Amino acid sequence: MQAEASAGTPEPLGAWLTATGARFAWPAPDASAVHLCVFDAQDREVARIRLPGRTGDVHHGEVAGLGAGTRYGLRV
Numbered sequence: 661m662q663a664e665a666s667a668g669t670p671e672p673l674g675a676w677l678t679a680t681g682a683r684f685a686w687p688a689p690d691a692s693a694v695h696l697c698v699f700d701a702q703d704r705e706v707a708r709i710r711l712p713g714r715t716g717d718v719h720h721g722e723v724a725g726l727g728a729g730t731r732y733g734l735r736v
Contacts, residue, residue, distance in 0.1 A: 667722070681726045694736050695708050697732060
C-alpha cells in the first residue's frame with residue numbers, strides 16, 4: 661500500500677471516516693512526529709504514513725483510501 665497524507669484538521673480529536681478516507685488528529689505535545697501504521701489481516705505492517713499537519717500540540721492528517729475496518733496504530 662502506498663499512501664500519503666494531506667494536512668487534514670486538528671479537530672475533532674481521534675480517528676474519523678470521511679467521504680474519501682480517514683482523518684486523524686492526535687495530541688502529542690512532546691513528539692517530533694506521529695506516524696499512522698496500517699496493518700493487513702495477518703498483522704503485517706503494510707504502510708507507515710507521517711501525519712503532516714501540526715497545530716499546537718495536535719498532530720493531524722487525512723489519508724485517502726482508508727475505510728471502515730482498516731487496522732491501524734499510531735507511532736509517536
